[in-house]
Amino acid sequence: MGSPRSVARRRITKCTFLLLLVILVTLPFTAIFDHTQNITSFLRPLWDTPPPPFEYIPHYYAENTTISNLCTLHGWSLTSEPRNVYDAILFNNELDLLELRWRELYPYVTKFIILESNMTFTGMPKPLVFDSNRARFAFAEDKIVYGLLPIPLSPDVPVDPFLIESHHRSIMNELIRRSGISDGDLLLVSDTDEIPSSHTVKLLKWCDGLPTVLHLEMRNYVYSFEFPVDYNSWRATAHIYSRWTRYRHSRQTDLILSDAGWHCSFCFRHLSEFVTKMTAYSHADRVKKREYLDYSRIQRKICRGDDLYDMLPEEYSFKSLIGKMGSVPRSASAVHLPAYLIENAEKFKFLLPGGCQRSPE
16 A cells, blocks of 8 residues: 555546546537637538529729710610619618718719618617717708617517518618609619719619619728728619519629629728627627627737638638638729718728728727
């Protein structure tokens, strides 16, 4: 029988061994749990099938070219009377992008239809940001059709972000019908940060022979127009309105008009707005750790062009996935952007090359 000291030593050794064994066994599972999203994204080309390809309509435009000539180049004809245009969006908190959007489209839009709610898609109470800042949009007041969707807030009711988002889109259909829209008018459907260019809307306003539904391809940007990503934004749509038209943010046709605008994702002035969107929209489950909402971390991600969630690109081929891994390259170009942005470059310098620094509030 060993001495008490040797017995104690053997017990310590056994405990240390068991502790190391537990660590070695659990570490891989912890790593897998932490990186499940990235593992799934990296293997996506193996398990997911890409949607059918779009049929791209070439988009012709040059300054001082007549609208009649542009209609002809697209295979359409000049209408005898321009159609009314209705622009419909669900609004969260993107005040700066909303101003750029409405300034860009004001000459061609008949009514701006905007719906906001007192609840985010994730069930969090939300201030009425547009209603509180309506004076900023006095230039468009005569064209605004505003809808408020009050949702009872109850901590006892489970929240499904996608169901809440679907409810918003259903109420938007009612608001559109009450806006004065008629059959044959043009309805633009997109998120606030998906901004059609003015010359695109002018083309669709003045040309006859358009498809009844048309997706609008937009150039993707992240954080500002300093970080162009690709041309894969397609969810915005233009509809020749009829009683069957519905507000949807999903694929509705194979036809898409090339290079029709800008999609600027997470293009906010303040760091607090980044946190609001990260916790409020349907994919809030991507916030895996509390540190993702840290202002200093978000600021570093913005200036480096890195993903806020440390996620891999969602692509259907390894070639595309590997090509987009890492930081988004900077661009020094501020050409072919919304006119009001360039005319007010100092006000919107955070959206332009060299303006990655953000204020907290």
